[in-house]
Amino acid sequence: MKLPAPPSEKSFPSALHHPRVATAIGRWLAAMVVICFLTGLFSHFQQDTPSWLHIPSHPASLYRVTQGLHVLSGTVAVPLLLAKLWTVYPKLFAKPPWPPSREALATIVERLSILVLVSAMALELFIGFINTLQWYPWPFPFRQTHYALAWIIVGALLVHIAVKLPLIRANWRRPPEPTPESLPPAITGLTRRGLFRTVAGAATLVGITSVGQSAPILGSVAVLAPRKPNIGPQGLPVNRTADAAGVTGIDADWRFTVVGPKQLSLSLAELQQLPQSRSALPIACVEGWSQGGRWDGVRIRDLLELCGASAHSRVRVVSMEKGGFYATSELPEQFAADPLTLLALRLNGSELALDHGFPARIIAPNRPGVLQTKWVHRLEVIA
Numbered sequence: 001m002k003l004p005a006p007p008s009e010k011s012f013p014s015a016l017h018h019p020r021v022a023t024a025i026g027r028w029l030a031a032m033v034v035i036c037f038l039t040g041l042f043s044h045f046q047q048d049t050p051s052w053l054h055i056p057s058h059p060a061s062l063y064r065v066t067q068g069l070h071v072l073s074g075t076v077a078v079p080l081l082l083a084k085l086w087t088v089y090p091k092l093f094a095k096p097p098w099p100p101s102r103e104a105l106a107t108i109v110e111r112l113s114i115l116v117l118v119s120a121m122a123l124e125l126f127i128g129f130i131n132t133l134q135w136y137p138w139p140f141p142f143r144q145t146h147y148a149l150a151w152i153i154v155g156a157l158l159v160h161i162a163v164k165l166p167l168i169r170a171n172w173r174r175p176p177e178p179t180p181e182s183l184p185p186a187i188t189g190l191t192r193r194g195l196f197r198t199v200a201g202a203a204t205l206v207g208i209t210s211v212g213q214s215a216p217i218l219g220s221v222a223v224l225a226p227r228k229p230n231i232g233p234q235g236l237p238v239n240r241t242a243d244a245a246g247v248t249g250i251d252a253d254w255r256f257t258v259v260g261p262k263q264l265s266l267s268l269a270e271l272q273q274l275p276q277s278r279s280a281l282p283i284a285c286v287e288g289w290s291q292g293g294r295w296d297g298v299r300i301r302d303l304l305e306l307c308g309a310s311a312h313s314r315v316r317v318v319s320m321e322k323g324g325f326y327a328t329s330e331l332p333e334q335f336a337a338d339p340l341t342l343l344a345l346r347l348n349g350s351e352l353a354l355d356h357g358f359p360a361r362i363i364a365p366n367r368p369g370v371l372q373t374k375w376v377h378r379l380e381v382i383a
């Protein structure tokens with residue numbers, strides 16, 4: 001009995017596997033990768049600032065926009081990546097680079113770079129998406145891994161684009177409409193335009209049903225969004241509840257401490273009697289949801305002045321929460337000095353809910369949610 005011949009690249013004659021399709025979808029995917037990479041760098045550097053970088057405290061909603069775009073472009077990249085892989089998968093059946101020769105070696109290197117690119121990207125998008133669901137089942141630290149994978153992707157992508165450049169250039173423009181004689185034997189099924197529309201439709205649908213977590217206008221159709229921006233106590237979602245953080249509230253002898261040139265020790269009533277300021281600022285979580293709020297409280301720079309510290313001080317923020325990544329944070333000089341940065345005591349017109357950080361929390365402009373520390377009981381001035 002004769003075995004059927006193994007499939008080869010030629011076994012997939014559909015025009016949808018043409019390099020023109022790979023180029024067109026690849027461009028969209030590349031655009032998403034660029035947006036995702038740049039906004040991701042910004043988010044990473046907010047939390048791990050290199051000494052050469054100065055992050056401004058304005059525009060106040062910048063981080064809300066960049067992180068919204070980060071999660072949006074990553075989400076939209078998923079259907080684009082799937083479509084791109086489907087378009088090129090017949091390449092898996094291409095002739096193996098054998099016997100060894102110089103060309104064969106080049107092919108092996110190229111295929112390895114694609115293997116690295118595809119696996120890094122699939123893993124990156126997968127762990128990123130799982131993270132937007134606030135689920136961290138990994139034994140490795142999420143942010144550092146996500147960051148390292150991003151550089152691997154960018155490196156492998158540059159190699160991939162360099163290798164494919166002649167093919168990309170040849171297929172950059174739409175080919176001229178075929179004349180009747182040049183038409184291939186009747187193709188049935190999806191046309192190229194049909195495929196493009198399907199992919200664009202899927203990407204748009206995924207985008208529209210998730211962007212509502214940071215753009216309240218689309219909140220009502222945000223069925224893919226794990227959080228709706230206006231659902232939660234005081235009209236704001238809660239990222240980690242007091243219960244989950246092991247914080248139970250305060251008793252009558254609770255004191256708020258500021259450690260500086262002079263040491264301050266204030267009761268909640270005394271904090272409430274200090275001059276209060278109002279800031280309209282969003283909580284913009286790294287996980288992609290964001291929502292604005294009206295916060296009332298004491299300006300950090302007023303507290304710096306009260307304790308006799310220079311207006312150009314860095315401030316370490318300490319939560320009543322014991323341990324964990326979020327229990328402390330640091331306000332760099334420009335954030336501590338910004339008139340919008342508050343030790344907030346009230347949200348949207350009423351006293352902070354325990355889940356939002358009662359009795360006091362940090363709210364600062366242009367910062368990721370992870371740094372808006374809740375349940376604050378101590379500030380330490382760093383000269």
Ligand SMILES: Nc1nc2c(c(=O)[nH]1)N[C@H]1C(S)=C(S)[C@@H](COP(=O)(O)O)O[C@H]1N2
Binds near residue numbers: 240
């Ligand atoms: N002490 C402490 N502060 C914290 C957190 C936390 O877990 N513990 N979560 C942070 C994160 S990740 C976000 S997005 C915001 C969310 O604030 P909210 O729960 O009031 O909306 O609080 C931040 N402050």
Ligand SMILES: [Mo]
Binds near residue numbers: 286
């Ligand atoms: Mo967050």
